[in-house]
Amino acid sequence: MKIKIVDASKIRNTIDTDFSGVGTHADYPFIPLGELWIDKHLKNEKALFISLLKLEKKMRGKPFRLIREHAKKTLTVPKRAKVEIKSREQKGAITLNYVIGAEVRKKLDPYFLLGGHDLIYSYIPKNNIWIDLKVNPKELKYTLIHEMEERARMAKGMSYLDAHDFAIATERAARRKDGVADFIRG
Secondary structure, eight states: OEEEEEOHHHHHHHTOTTOOSEEOTTTOTTSOTTEEEEEGGGGGGHHHHHHHHHHHHHTTTSOHHHHHHHHHHHHOOGGGOOOOEEEEEEETTEEEEEEOHHHHHHHTOTTOOSEEETTTOTTSOTTEEEEETTSOGGGHHHHHHHHHHHHHHHHTTOOHHHHHHHHHHHHHHHHHHTTOOOOTTO
16 A cells, blocks of 8 residues: 555645545545555554554445444543643534544544534534644634534534535535635536
């Protein structure tokens, strides 16, 4: 497996807004076979992502939720599960917490990337959104837009998959409006 360090912000602004910062061809067809792409802001966690890839291969054919649960059990250190909140702000009834994503991945969930909220992740307190400070600072705004939109739609009863699609569209529109996105296919 060839490991390639990439600029995930550039990928999210030109090819695929949904690129998490880590992936293979199985996740994103634009990644060549035999390559693992890791965002330059996550390169210090390369060993974790290689371990996840090995686990996924070992559990091929199993539902992702089972793979994720196994990863949480085998690749995290739950004894030290408290994650430090670096800063906090309020957006209406929602509390935004800015966290060091590497801490979340090490202590709670190896698959936590960019951000998440309480309606998806059981370890995030009610009415909270966590944003990973490890991402490019220029990306924080778009991660927040995504998580707020997704959570609002899910709070109204929409499924995660549908809410995620709407959140991607909203995030992509914000990137275009700000002039940072130049999508290859429109």
